C-alpha cells in the first residue's frame with residue numbers, strides 16, 4: 001500500500017458517469033436494487049446472506065452488488081429508518097463511504113442496537129440504502145496558524161455551546 005497522499009485525478013478507463021449508476025449483480029439470483037419510489041434518495045440494497053445478530057452484535061454483510069461511482073461523486077450507505085425504528089438495526093459506520101472507483105462488493109456493517117432482542121436477517125431482505133452524492137475533491141493546503149483559518153461567528157465553540165440540553169447533563 002502506498003503512503004503517498006492522494007491527489008484528485010481522473011480515473012483511468014472510467015466507466016459510467018454522472019447521471020447513471022452502473023450496477024453489476026455479483027449474486028444474480030438477488031433482484032436489482034431499486035428505489036421504493038421514483039423520487040427516493042436511496043436505492044435499497046439486499047442482504048446476500050442470512051444473518052442473526054444478538055443484542056450488540058455486528059456483522060459485515062454482503063449485498064452481492066458491485067457499482068461504479070464516477071469521480072467527483074460518492075456512494076453513501078445509510079441505514080433504513082423502518083428497521084432502525086422497529087428492530088434497532090443500524091450500521092456501525094453510518095453512512096458507509098463508497099469511494100469513486102471502488103468496484104468490490106458493497107458491504108454493510110450491520111449492528112443490532114436493541115438491548116434485548118436478536119434480529120434475524122434473511123437473504124433477500126432490504127437492509128440498507130445507497131445514496132449517490134457529489135463531493136468536492138479539494139486539494140489540502142496547510143496554514144501555519146488558526147488565525148489564518150479566518151474569523152467566524154462560531155469560532156472554536158462547539159460540543160453544546162449553544163445549549164438546549166442542560167436537563168440531560
Ligand SMILES: O=c1ccn([C@H]2C[C@H](O)[C@@H](COP(=O)(O)OP(=O)(O)OP(=O)(O)O)O2)c(=O)[nH]1
Pocket residue numbers: 077093095096097098099100102105106107108109
Ligand atoms: O459501508 C461500507 C464502507 C466501505 N465499503 C467499501 C467501499 C469503500 O470505497 C471501501 C473503503 O472504505 P473506507 O475508506 O471507509 O474504509 P478504510 O478503512 O479507510 O479502507 P481503505 O484503506 O481501503 O480506504 O470499502 C463498503 O463496501 N461498505
Ligand SMILES: [Mg+2]
Pocket residue numbers: none
Ligand atoms: Mg479509506
